[in-house]
Amino acid sequence: MASSRPTFNNAYYLFCALLLLPAVCYCQDYFAPSRATYYGSPRCYGTPTGACGYGQYGRDMNDGYVTGVSRLYRNGSGCGACYQVRCTKPQCTEDGVNVVATDYGEGDRTDFILSPQAYGKMSQPDKTEELFAYGVVDVEFRRIPCRYWGYNLMLKVHERSKQPSYLAIVILHVAGRNDITDVEFWQQEDCQQWRPMRRAYGVVFDLENPPRGDIYIRFQVSGTNGVNWVQPKNGIPSNWKAGATYDTQIQLD
Structure with a gap:
């Protein structure tokens, strides 16, 4: 009957694989x-x-x-x-x-x-x-890593946005080695839950019939620190305008 214990060779290769894993990541x-x-x-x-x-x-x-x-x-x-x-x-x-x-x-x-x-x-x-x-x-x-000295993560309201029926945002100044993989907005009316914005293309995310009042969003950030949700303290103000840029007060490393 074959032994269930790992042999020296198998243990050695497992050690090498674990040692190389950070290099792969x-x-x-x-x-x-x-x-x-x-x-x-x-x-x-x-x-x-x-x-x-x-x-x-x-x-x-x-x-x-x-x-x-x-x-x-x-x-x-x-x-x-x-x-x-x-x-x-x-x-x-x-x-x-x-x-x-x-x-x-x-x-x-x-x-x-x-x-x-x-x-x-x-x-x-x-x-x-x-x-x-x-x-x-x-x-x-x-x-x-990207470096944007003097700038936080910024949100620009795309020029094609139109109050109150359509909102598209462009994400600017993503520092470090981070990717924005998803964006969600807080649906205050009715269901009161985070709901996804659509990636229209590139760094442009949009939604039809955006919520009334200030619009609160959060980002899913994928980078060297893993995958995390990041939420600005301030929302996009209710009187947002196409072409306007808003500071999230967030800096990514």
Whole structure:
């Protein structure tokens, strides 16, 4: 009859698996191989439109060092994530560039479609034209914490919102290595419970016939601290207006 006790080899492999588990969970600390290209001409700025829903803010955020991503888009939850991207050509620097994902895009087996200024930032100062000549380059990337000095997590009421029948919000300044995976609002009338908002696209969440009065919401945050619900103390005021931005007084690490 075979023994039910683990053998030395089995115990050794189990120990190795447990030892490696943190490395699997926090693989964003390590560089992964990929490919990158850029959109438009080398003199273009970031695009004011995009699948994430940032609008004009997506053109200017991070000083224009932004990128479209493909598989990293993750149905919109990858919007706002920050990455260090460095190319492997002789013309490239060791540090590369830090970019924010603001759009979805697919290229020639690329994970990153960089803004021209972000693509050029990867090169040595006197090698920029040579780097642009490649068009597509092999890169290494890793996820890094986002930093928005002086800003809390902000909510912008999307321009297409209309009192009192439709409310859409855009989530801005998600710091750290965190993703907003769900948003819920408190239904004060009738059932009095948390109910989900719809992810319209990217970081835009919406609902029809929003509650009367101040609207209280909470976020499901997925990051290095696990999955947690975070609720601002203040709600969106009852007199909200399209295009207005509201401070949640929350800072994510």
